[in-house]
Amino acid sequence: MLRLSLIMAIWTVDNLTEMRRSLLQWYAQQGRTLPWRNEPDIYRVWISEIMLQQTQVKTVIPYYERWLAQFPTVAALAAADLQTVLKLWEGLGYYARARNLHQAAQQVVGDFGGQFPEDVENILRLKGIGRTTAGGILSSARNLPLAILDGNVKRVLARLIALEVPPAKALDELWDVSEQLLDRDNSRDFNQALMDLGATLCTVKKPNCPHCPWQSYCAAYLKHRPTDFPRRAPKKQIPTKKLVAAIALNFDQQIFIQQRPQDGLLGGLWEFPNQEGDIQALLAYLFPGAQYERSLNTVFHAYTHFKIEIEPRIYRVDLTGAGWVEQKQLSHYPFSKAHLKIIEQLQEPQLNLSL
Ligand code: SF4
Known part of the structure; x- marks a missing residue:
């Protein structure tokens, strides 16, 4: 198993500095323009983070806009009835996300006086928010130095270190890598850049390695077989x-x-x-x-x-x-x-x- 000590042996401090710089430079030129980007309203960032779980950006955007038109504040969401919430979510799938949003909004109103918590400990108490969502929200809305590890990021990092086991079997190692790479002075842009890299260049089937800012550091690329990573668990027959x-x-x-x-x-x-x-x-x-x-x-x-x-x-x-x-x-x-x-x-x- 690839442990943090080995990762550090691959990337020197200078390497890490250069990786952060080159990713941020690429992001400044190629990053996507998205409705929730540079959004200071933590409620709006939270909605976008939850909608983006297992759902593509182009599907999310119209749902995000309709949602905010109907529920512009966390108080409005908390006061809504669940059926209205589910109707607005209809077609987006994974409906537990909508139920959790509704329940968490009620927690914000009931337990936090209507103010969305802005620290990791309390944000993790909200229904449906785990470590990567907390990192995504607080780095994006408040520039807090918290790492992320969503599906796209797992793929990029697994390729970067040519991880020899499926990501689900090496989550601690992948969190270590995400923490090591994070630009703590600019976590907002760094995490957004990492997500954009996974969504636009380091895609599942056709990674665009010639244009990737991390090409010269990427173990999967240097092995000439980026799509062999991430390793996949044996496919189960779906009944x-x-x-x-x-x-x-x-x-x-x-x-x-x-x-x-x-x-x-x-x-x-x-x-x-x-x-x-x-x-x-x-x-x-x-x-x-x-x-x-x-x-x-x-x-x-x-x-x-x-x-x-x-x-x-x-x-x-x-x-x-x-x-x-x-x-x-x-x-x-x-x-x-x-x-x-x-x-x-x-x-x-x-x-x-x-x-
Ligand atoms: S070099 Fe290719 S495989 Fe490696 S991170 Fe970049 S796009 Fe992904």
């Missing part, structure tokens, strides 16, 4: 769950939806009742006497650890009451991407759902 969703329509042209439990995958989102395998027991429980009408196109969606295939089946049902909504009201509720794909089919003009 596929086959589900049937009941799209129940009643004779008032209403449709039945239900809310998922607040905790767990897609917590708090709405969906059509669905089940893996045989749906008869679910139908008998929710919609006794349901009449099968037709099936819609199968919907496919991939999550991190499994895939789903949903067969949406339309049933006619002679019921009404709680959970039954007009079709045009569906847009008021936050749904997962897979169920949004079902709704898209329901809204196709050729699908005549009237009786």
Whole structure:
């Protein structure tokens, strides 16, 4: 295992100084212009950091702008109801992030008098904030000398030291490298530069090494095989769950939806009742006497650890009451991407759902 002592043996103090200088020079010329860059409002920086977890910048920007228009302050977010928060997050994925933002905003109001904490110890008490997010927020908004280690940074650093194990197995070593490299006098720009390097030059499939400011220090490049790093853990087979969703329509042209439990995958989102395998027991429980009408196109969606295939089946049902909504009201509720794909089919003009 590559330990810090060996890293220090590779990079002298002069090397480290030159690496910082060359990265910052590259950033001054090539860094991206982003809405949250040089933003002094710690609340806004926090929102951007959370949205950027596992999501690309171009996807995040419109969500970020809509979010701040609706929740301009941490107090506004804390006072919102969760359903409004989830609706605004709809389509961005990893919904625990939205629930955590909401809960953390309430912590800021309840535990910190509405002032976002500006020290590591307290910021780490907020729901959904770990070490790299804390470093990202406080270096960006307050220029505090804190290192970061997000997905892009792990890739850059693993290549830089030609790490021989997958990053997940060497997090301490990668944190050591990030700490060593950090320009403590200019952590804001240094961390932003490191993220830009990973996002624009040191990309997953085609690292642009000829234009990289760290080319002459990069062990993976010097071995002539940058894309061999980071090392990957053996691929696990991702299972596929086959589900049937009941799209129940009643004779008032209403449709039945239900809310998922607040905790767990897609917590708090709405969906059509669905089940893996045989749906008869679910139908008998929710919609006794349901009449099968037709099936819609199968919907496919991939999550991190499994895939789903949903067969949406339309049933006619002679019921009404709680959970039954007009079709045009569906847009008021936050749904997962897979169920949004079902709704898209329901809204196709050729699908005549009237009786
Ligand atoms: S030289 Fe290539 S592999 Fe190394 S950090 Fe730069 S872009 Fe990445």
